[in-house]
Amino acid sequence: MIFANRYFPATRLRRMRRDDFSRRLMREHTLTVDDLIYPVFVLEGDNREQDVASMPGVKRQSLDRLLYTAEEAVRLGVPMLSIFPVIENGKNNEATEAYNPDGLVPTVVRALKARFPELGLMTDVALDPYTIHGQDGLIDDAGYVLNDETTAVLVRQALCHADAGADMIGPSDMMDGRIGAIRQALEEEGFIHTKIFAYSAKYASSFYGPFRDAVGSAGNLGKADKKTYQMDPANVDEAVQEVAMDLEEGADLVMIKPGMPYLDVIRRVKDTFGVPTFAYQVSGEYAMLKAAAANGWLDGDKCMMESLLAFKRAGADGILTYFALDAARLLKA
Numbered sequence: 001m002i003f004a005n006r007y008f009p010a011t012r013l014r015r016m017r018r019d020d021f022s023r024r025l026m027r028e029h030t031l032t033v034d035d036l037i038y039p040v041f042v043l044e045g046d047n048r049e050q051d052v053a054s055m056p057g058v059k060r061q062s063l064d065r066l067l068y069t070a071e072e073a074v075r076l077g078v079p080m081l082s083i084f085p086v087i088e089n090g091k092n093n094e095a096t097e098a099y100n101p102d103g104l105v106p107t108v109v110r111a112l113k114a115r116f117p118e119l120g121l122m123t124d125v126a127l128d129p130y131t132i133h134g135q136d137g138l139i140d141d142a143g144y145v146l147n148d149e150t151t152a153v154l155v156r157q158a159l160c161h162a163d164a165g166a167d168m169i170g171p172s173d174m175m176d177g178r179i180g181a182i183r184q185a186l187e188e189e190g191f192i193h194t195k196i197f198a199y200s201a202k203y204a205s206s207f208y209g210p211f212r213d214a215v216g217s218a219g220n221l222g223k224a225d226k227k228t229y230q231m232d233p234a235n236v237d238e239a240v241q242e243v244a245m246d247l248e249e250g251a252d253l254v255m256i257k258p259g260m261p262y263l264d265v266i267r268r269v270k271d272t273f274g275v276p277t278f279a280y281q282v283s284g285e286y287a288m289l290k291a292a293a294a295n296g297w298l299d300g301d302k303c304m305m306e307s308l309l310a311f312k313r314a315g316a317d318g319i320l321t322y323f324a325l326d327a328a329r330l331l332k333a
């Protein structure tokens, strides 16, 4: 008999796997509620709630309804919400609504902070909800997204969110130099505690489709793509460079997005920098798992928990996920 492992049978790895107690003792990674960030979609107006067809279980809600969702997040111990606005009126080429102090996001932040001061709030800093063309920045006549002109608007947007009480600013736009510009402006205006959660390695992914349905930017974007500013899915050294720059410029936390198809990037970033590193399990990942579960092809709860644990194993400190409340409920049970 030929043994692949010459120590066999002295070493039987199945010995430790045989019983639940020994499996628990040797478990290397765990998922807890502290790892979860819940992205929410907010609508203008009152008493409004809409299902997102491609994201079963996810809703767009007006503020009065969102307060109940926030209350549930607090009850379950989820540390933070990430707020995404659905802008129905006021889109233009200059994205002026992005820094309106009485706009949807600042209004929602003030109301949530007043009601649930202990619940962390992150706001998205990017112009795609506010532009007619659905790009994350200002464009020139050829449709090219202008870096420095966009950054100037992002700075105004970030200050507007910080002034409303946002705990974390999440620039998701991928302009060069925007973390430094935002950090400098925050410092100058006295917002020294406002954290910057940098979407550092955001790939030009096809897994964002359902999100664009949710915020209603899919129609605006049409057939255009974001490849001149988001990263090429083929690259990983470039992600390291992106993260290095964002940290140098003053980011407090960094993100890799999407999640599950990019676990190698998470591991590389965590090992290289050892800083707070997060994954975004994006809308397309959520939709895939939900669709398979709805068909009876996968066990939805088990695959959800396994996918979230995989981010921890890959080195992530936490995960932005549309499953946050569902996972928190299971963890509590």
Ligand SMILES: NCC(=O)CCC(=O)O
Pocket: 124, 126, 172, 207, 208, 209, 210, 211, 212, 281, 282, 283, 284
């Ligand atoms: N800036 C936020 C996103 O693009 C979210 C993507 C997704 O969940 O698909």
Ligand SMILES: [Mg+2]
Pocket: 174, 175, 176, 177, 200, 242, 245, 246
């Ligand atoms: Mg960058």
